[in-house]
Amino acid sequence: GENVEQHPSTLSVQEGDSAVIKCTYSDSASNYFPWYKQELGKRPQLIIDIRSNVGEKKDQRIAVTLNKTAKHFSLHITETQPEDSAVYFCAASKSTGTASKLTFGTGTRLQVTL
Protein backbone atom coordinates (compact mmCIF):
# COMPACT_ATOMS: atom_id res chain seq x y z
CA GLY A 1 0.00 0.00 0.00
CA GLU A 2 0.86 3.68 -0.05
CA ASN A 3 3.33 5.07 2.47
CA VAL A 4 3.73 8.79 3.11
CA GLU A 5 6.64 10.22 5.07
CA GLN A 6 6.60 13.79 6.34
CA HIS A 7 9.41 16.01 7.66
CA PRO A 8 10.12 17.76 9.90
CA SER A 9 7.91 16.67 12.79
CA THR A 10 8.25 20.10 14.42
CA LEU A 11 9.14 23.44 12.94
CA SER A 12 9.60 26.77 14.66
CA VAL A 13 9.90 29.99 12.65
CA GLN A 14 9.76 33.66 13.45
CA GLU A 15 6.83 35.69 12.29
CA GLY A 16 7.39 36.86 8.73
CA ASP A 17 9.77 34.03 7.83
CA SER A 18 8.95 31.20 5.43
CA ALA A 19 8.17 27.62 6.39
CA VAL A 20 8.67 24.53 4.25
CA ILE A 21 7.29 21.06 4.96
CA LYS A 22 8.26 18.08 2.82
CA CYS A 23 6.57 14.76 2.07
CA THR A 24 7.48 11.71 0.06
CA TYR A 25 5.16 8.98 -1.17
CA SER A 26 5.75 5.46 -2.39
CA ASP A 27 2.93 4.60 -4.81
CA SER A 28 3.56 6.05 -8.26
CA ALA A 29 -0.17 5.62 -9.03
CA SER A 30 -1.13 8.26 -6.45
CA ASN A 31 -2.52 11.27 -8.26
CA TYR A 32 -3.91 13.65 -5.65
CA PHE A 33 -1.98 15.37 -2.88
CA PRO A 34 -3.84 17.53 -0.35
CA TRP A 35 -2.51 19.46 2.63
CA TYR A 36 -4.57 19.82 5.79
CA LYS A 37 -4.23 22.20 8.72
CA GLN A 38 -5.43 20.99 12.10
CA GLU A 39 -5.72 23.14 15.20
CA LEU A 40 -5.75 21.49 18.60
CA GLY A 41 -8.87 19.37 19.11
CA LYS A 42 -10.37 20.47 15.79
CA ARG A 43 -11.09 18.77 12.51
CA PRO A 44 -8.51 18.88 9.68
CA GLN A 45 -9.17 21.68 7.20
CA LEU A 46 -8.04 21.46 3.58
CA ILE A 47 -5.75 24.39 2.79
CA ILE A 48 -4.42 23.50 -0.64
CA ASP A 49 -4.18 20.50 -2.94
CA ILE A 50 -2.43 19.51 -6.14
CA ARG A 51 -3.08 16.88 -8.78
CA SER A 52 -0.45 14.86 -10.55
CA ASN A 53 -0.80 16.72 -13.84
CA VAL A 54 0.38 19.97 -12.22
CA GLY A 55 3.83 20.83 -10.87
CA GLU A 56 3.00 23.81 -8.71
CA LYS A 57 -0.03 25.57 -7.27
CA LYS A 58 -0.24 28.79 -5.29
CA ASP A 59 -2.93 30.39 -3.16
CA GLN A 60 -1.89 33.70 -1.62
CA ARG A 61 0.82 32.89 0.97
CA ILE A 62 0.60 29.13 0.47
CA ALA A 63 2.11 27.10 -2.36
CA VAL A 64 2.58 23.42 -3.06
CA THR A 65 5.10 21.85 -5.42
CA LEU A 66 5.08 18.30 -6.77
CA ASN A 67 7.94 16.30 -8.24
CA LYS A 68 6.42 13.10 -9.65
CA THR A 69 9.75 11.66 -10.71
CA ALA A 70 11.18 11.90 -7.22
CA LYS A 71 7.77 11.21 -5.63
CA HIS A 72 7.87 14.13 -3.28
CA PHE A 73 5.78 17.22 -2.68
CA SER A 74 6.24 20.24 -0.45
CA LEU A 75 4.19 22.92 1.28
CA HIS A 76 5.57 26.46 1.33
CA ILE A 77 4.15 29.15 3.61
CA THR A 78 5.52 32.65 3.15
CA GLU A 79 5.25 35.63 5.50
CA THR A 80 4.16 33.39 8.36
CA GLN A 81 1.77 34.75 10.95
CA PRO A 82 0.93 33.54 14.49
CA GLU A 83 -2.39 32.14 13.22
CA ASP A 84 -0.44 29.78 10.98
CA SER A 85 0.58 27.87 14.12
CA ALA A 86 -1.03 24.42 13.88
CA VAL A 87 -0.30 20.86 12.84
CA TYR A 88 -0.04 20.34 9.10
CA PHE A 89 -0.64 16.99 7.39
CA CYS A 90 0.18 15.95 3.88
CA ALA A 91 -1.66 13.09 2.21
CA ALA A 92 -1.65 11.10 -1.00
CA SER A 93 -4.44 9.25 -2.72
CA LYS A 94 -5.51 7.48 -5.86
CA SER A 95 -9.08 7.00 -6.90
CA THR A 96 -10.83 3.72 -6.12
CA GLY A 97 -14.20 3.60 -7.79
CA THR A 98 -16.20 6.44 -6.30
CA ALA A 99 -13.99 6.65 -3.22
CA SER A 100 -10.67 8.39 -2.66
CA LYS A 101 -8.56 6.71 0.01
CA LEU A 102 -6.14 9.11 1.67
CA THR A 103 -2.87 8.04 3.24
CA PHE A 104 -1.64 10.70 5.66
CA GLY A 105 1.81 11.70 6.80
CA THR A 106 2.48 11.88 10.53
CA GLY A 107 2.16 15.65 10.70
CA THR A 108 4.34 18.72 11.29
CA ARG A 109 3.73 20.96 14.26
CA LEU A 110 4.44 24.52 13.11
CA GLN A 111 5.05 27.17 15.72
CA VAL A 112 5.24 30.79 14.59
CA THR A 113 6.89 32.94 17.21
CA LEU A 114 6.64 36.73 17.57
Place this chain on the structure above:
Amino acid sequence: DGGITQSPKYLFRKEGQNVTLSCEQNLNHDAMYWYRQDPGQGLRLIYYSQIVNDFQKGDIAEGYSVSREKKESFPLTVTSAQKNPTAFYLCASTATGVAKNIQYFGAGTRLSVL
Protein backbone atom coordinates in the same frame (compact mmCIF):
# COMPACT_ATOMS: atom_id res chain seq x y z
CA ASP B 1 -20.47 21.72 11.11
CA GLY B 2 -19.89 21.78 7.34
CA GLY B 3 -22.65 19.25 6.61
CA ILE B 4 -21.06 16.36 8.53
CA THR B 5 -22.23 15.79 12.08
CA GLN B 6 -20.49 13.45 14.48
CA SER B 7 -21.88 12.50 17.86
CA PRO B 8 -21.19 12.33 20.66
CA LYS B 9 -18.26 14.72 21.02
CA TYR B 10 -16.88 12.71 23.95
CA LEU B 11 -17.47 9.04 24.68
CA PHE B 12 -16.30 6.71 27.41
CA ARG B 13 -16.10 2.96 27.06
CA LYS B 14 -16.05 0.41 29.82
CA GLU B 15 -14.06 -2.79 29.61
CA GLY B 16 -15.72 -5.35 27.32
CA GLN B 17 -18.28 -2.88 26.03
CA ASN B 18 -19.18 -2.09 22.42
CA VAL B 19 -19.78 1.56 21.62
CA THR B 20 -21.15 3.20 18.48
CA LEU B 21 -20.05 6.52 17.02
CA SER B 22 -22.52 8.35 14.84
CA CYS B 23 -21.74 10.12 11.55
CA GLU B 24 -24.42 11.86 9.49
CA GLN B 25 -23.97 13.98 6.37
CA ASN B 26 -26.40 16.14 4.42
CA LEU B 27 -24.05 16.83 1.53
CA ASN B 28 -25.50 14.09 -0.68
CA HIS B 29 -22.04 12.52 -0.86
CA ASP B 30 -21.74 8.91 -1.97
CA ALA B 31 -18.49 7.96 -0.24
CA MET B 32 -17.86 8.09 3.50
CA TYR B 33 -14.81 7.27 5.62
CA TRP B 34 -13.73 6.65 9.19
CA TYR B 35 -10.27 7.61 10.43
CA ARG B 36 -8.54 7.15 13.74
CA GLN B 37 -6.05 9.73 15.05
CA ASP B 38 -3.71 9.01 17.93
CA PRO B 39 -1.85 11.81 19.76
CA GLY B 40 0.97 13.19 17.66
CA GLN B 41 0.04 10.93 14.77
CA GLY B 42 -1.55 11.24 11.38
CA LEU B 43 -4.94 9.87 10.46
CA ARG B 44 -5.31 6.18 9.69
CA LEU B 45 -8.19 4.76 7.65
CA ILE B 46 -10.46 2.29 9.45
CA TYR B 47 -13.28 1.67 6.97
CA TYR B 48 -14.76 3.36 3.96
CA SER B 49 -17.97 3.05 1.96
CA GLN B 50 -18.47 3.97 -1.67
CA ILE B 51 -22.21 3.45 -1.76
CA VAL B 52 -25.16 2.31 0.35
CA ASN B 53 -24.91 -1.30 1.57
CA ASP B 54 -21.23 -1.47 0.61
CA PHE B 55 -18.09 -0.92 2.67
CA GLN B 56 -14.42 -1.96 2.62
CA LYS B 57 -11.73 -2.35 5.24
CA GLY B 58 -9.08 0.28 5.52
CA ASP B 59 -5.63 -0.12 7.04
CA ILE B 60 -6.70 -0.75 10.66
CA ALA B 61 -10.15 -2.39 10.54
CA GLU B 62 -9.56 -5.02 13.24
CA GLY B 63 -11.82 -4.49 16.25
CA TYR B 64 -14.19 -2.16 14.37
CA SER B 65 -17.39 -2.64 12.40
CA VAL B 66 -19.53 -0.36 10.24
CA SER B 67 -22.82 -0.31 8.39
CA ARG B 68 -24.18 1.82 5.55
CA GLU B 69 -27.93 1.35 5.44
CA LYS B 70 -28.61 4.94 4.39
CA LYS B 71 -26.64 7.31 2.18
CA GLU B 72 -26.59 9.92 4.93
CA SER B 73 -25.34 7.69 7.74
CA PHE B 74 -22.16 5.69 8.37
CA PRO B 75 -21.96 4.59 12.04
CA LEU B 76 -18.79 3.06 13.46
CA THR B 77 -18.89 0.46 16.24
CA VAL B 78 -15.81 0.02 18.39
CA THR B 79 -16.05 -3.54 19.64
CA SER B 80 -14.58 -5.13 22.75
CA ALA B 81 -12.03 -6.76 20.44
CA GLN B 82 -10.35 -3.37 19.98
CA LYS B 83 -7.94 -3.43 22.91
CA ASN B 84 -6.64 0.11 22.55
CA PRO B 85 -9.61 2.23 21.51
CA THR B 86 -8.57 5.53 23.07
CA ALA B 87 -8.22 7.97 20.17
CA PHE B 88 -9.84 10.81 18.24
CA TYR B 89 -12.20 9.44 15.58
CA LEU B 90 -12.96 11.44 12.46
CA CYS B 91 -15.63 10.81 9.85
CA ALA B 92 -15.33 12.22 6.34
CA SER B 93 -17.17 12.18 3.05
CA THR B 94 -16.44 12.91 -0.59
CA ALA B 95 -18.57 13.91 -3.54
CA THR B 96 -18.48 12.18 -6.92
CA GLY B 97 -17.10 13.56 -10.16
CA VAL B 98 -14.13 15.89 -10.44
CA ALA B 99 -14.36 16.86 -6.75
CA LYS B 100 -14.30 13.29 -5.48
CA ASN B 101 -10.84 13.59 -3.96
CA ILE B 102 -11.78 16.41 -1.57
CA GLN B 103 -12.61 15.03 1.86
CA TYR B 104 -14.85 16.97 4.22
CA PHE B 105 -14.41 16.09 7.87
CA GLY B 106 -16.74 16.07 10.83
CA ALA B 107 -15.74 17.63 14.16
CA GLY B 108 -14.69 14.28 15.61
CA THR B 109 -15.46 12.06 18.60
CA ARG B 110 -12.93 11.61 21.36
CA LEU B 111 -13.16 8.10 22.81
CA SER B 112 -11.62 7.19 26.14
CA VAL B 113 -11.56 3.99 28.17
CA LEU B 114 -12.79 4.05 31.77
